[in-house]
Amino acid sequence: xxxxxxxxxxxxxxxxxxxxxxxxxxxxxxxxxxxxxxxxxxxxxxxxxxxxxxxxxxxxxxxxxxxxxxxxxxxxxxxxxxxxxxxxxxxxxxxxxxxxxxxxxxxxxxxxxxxxxxxxxxxxxxxxxxxxxxxxxxxxxxxxxxxxxxxxxxxxxxxxxxxxxxxxxxxxxxxx
Numbered sequence: 135x136x137x138x139x140x141x142x143x144x145x146x147x148x149x150x151x152x153x154x155x156x157x158x159x160x161x162x163x164x165x166x167x168x169x170x171x172x173x174x175x176x177x178x179x180x181x182x183x184x185x186x187x188x189x190x191x192x193x194x195x196x197x198x199x200x201x202x203x204x205x206x207x208x209x210x211x212x213x214x215x216x217x218x219x220x221x222x223x224x225x226x227x228x229x230x231x232x233x234x235x236x237x238x239x240x241x242x243x244x245x246x247x248x249x250x251x252x253x254x255x256x257x258x259x260x261x262x263x264x265x266x267x268x269x270x271x272x273x274x275x276x277x278x279x280x281x282x283x284x285x286x287x288x289x290x291x292x293x294x295x296x297x298x299x300x301x302x303x304x305x306x307x308x309x310x
């Protein structure tokens with residue numbers, strides 16, 4: 135990874151921290167982190183993610199499902215890494231020319247003791263749910279889906295509850 139990419143991510147995280155510090159608790163609660171993965175838009179609560187980092191080196195693990203990328207050493211701790219698109223049964227394009235925009239969303243303390251993260255294609259920045267319209271949940275919604283939203287341009291956003299995902303049997307069973 136180039137030094138410029140590391141600096142850009144550091145600047146992004148510092149700007150995000152500065153913006154969050156200036157917001158009230160209500161504003162933070164209505165803020166979600168927007169993600170793009172497999173052509174779909176996703177939202178997560180800020181409390182669900184401890185950090186968003188460039189995808190680190192990942193050691194593969196044999197006899198695991200195709201969506202399980204392996205383990206990564208993040209500041210001296212091992213974290214499991216999941217390709218979110220492949221976990222969802224969607225086509226992953228992490229090997230495309232846009233792979234440099236991929237990010238690892240590391241689960242936060244609200245998700246329990248699970249040291250894990252999901253790789254997404256891009257981070258889209260903060261979204262305020264007060265600017266989105268809630269829509270009815272799909273009948274086939276997964277148990278860890280949160281509210282579904284629609285933006286002013288007609289774009290759909292699916293909220294993910296990482297705490298519930300961290301307890302999902304399918305997510306926890308990476309072995310073949």
